[in-house]
Amino acid sequence: MIAVVAGLNIFPIKSAGAVPVVRAELTRDGLRHDREFMLVRPDGRHLSQREVPELALLHPDYDGGKLIVHTPLAAAPLVCEALDGPALDVTVHRRPCQGMDQGDEAAGWFSETLGLACRLVRFTGTRPTALGGGTLTYADGYPVSVLSDESLDDLNRRMDARLPMARFRPNIVLHGLGPYGEDPVTRLRGGGVEIELIRPCGRCVIINTDQDTARRSPEPLRALGRYRAERFGGTREIMFGRLGVPRALGTLRVGDELAAS
Structure with missing residues (x-):
């Protein structure tokens, strides 16, 4: 089967x-640059939309050197250069890893904007995936997430909105x-790129958070729970979507055709 890349999304800040x-x-x-940064509590635990839905209102732009974050929660954006140290011990879902502290200015801006003490860290070191022998930055468990727009269309047909x-x-x-x-697919190949899809994507309360307003509702987790x-x-x-590990590296473009097997 042939799958077309209909969209690509990078999340510079977890x-x-x-x-x-x-x-x-x-x-x-x-x-590249996906989940390269993360916000952590003073004890090093990561911040997530699970507990702080307002994170959805942070809109980062990162070019590999300068990080700019706009949000309606702050009068002025954060503009800072990526720093290379010092390294802090941090955790993602209790799994230890490290991050380079991005300084007091960034920490102060995020703490004031979100109304809680936190610091910004940039990934360093290595993290193994749970399965599949891959590596990742600050993503939960796998470096690539995949979803079909037709799967979303089917879900939407089952809902009121x-x-x-x-x-x-x-x-x-x-x-x-x-x-x-995408459920039975184990490989995506095309243009020299190859991704092995390792497991289904287990969903949490984050999908109940409106990414434009940070408001939370019972859907779509409730609807998906009835049949997924x-x-x-x-x-x-x-389960909704798939998680994967890159096996052959290169460039992905919207409109690319990938062989799905």
Whole structure:
């Protein structure tokens, strides 16, 4: 089967807003600059939309050197250069890793904007994936997330209100596989790029957060729970989309055709 890349999204700051792009470099850690930064509490635990939905209102732009963050929560944007140190011990879902502290100015801006003490860190070191022998930055468990727009169309037909793709925060949006056509796919190949899809994407309360307003509602988690709950690795999860590990690196572009097998 052939899948067309219908969208590409990079999330420079974990749990903050997306940067839609028309091309992206696929590295061993996922799309370049994806989840390169993260906000942490004073004890090093990561901040997430699970607890702080207002993170959705942070809109970052990062070129590899300068980070700019706009938000309606602050009168002026944050503008700072990426720093290379010092390294802090931090955690993502209790899994230890490290991050380079980005300084007091950034920490003060985020703490005031969000109304809680936090610091910005930039990824350093290595993190292994749970399965598949890959590596990642600050993504939860795998470097690449994939979702079909036809799967979202099917979900929307089951609901009273239509939801945008942004609610589900995929790195790669596919078209052409049909509703849930990504479920059995284990490989995506094209243009020298190859991604192995390792497991279904278990969903949490973040998808109930409107990415434009930070308001939370019972949907779509409730709707998905009626027909997309299954067991994986001994736990019952609500599955929607797939998670993968890059195997051959290169450039992905919107409009690219990928062989799905």
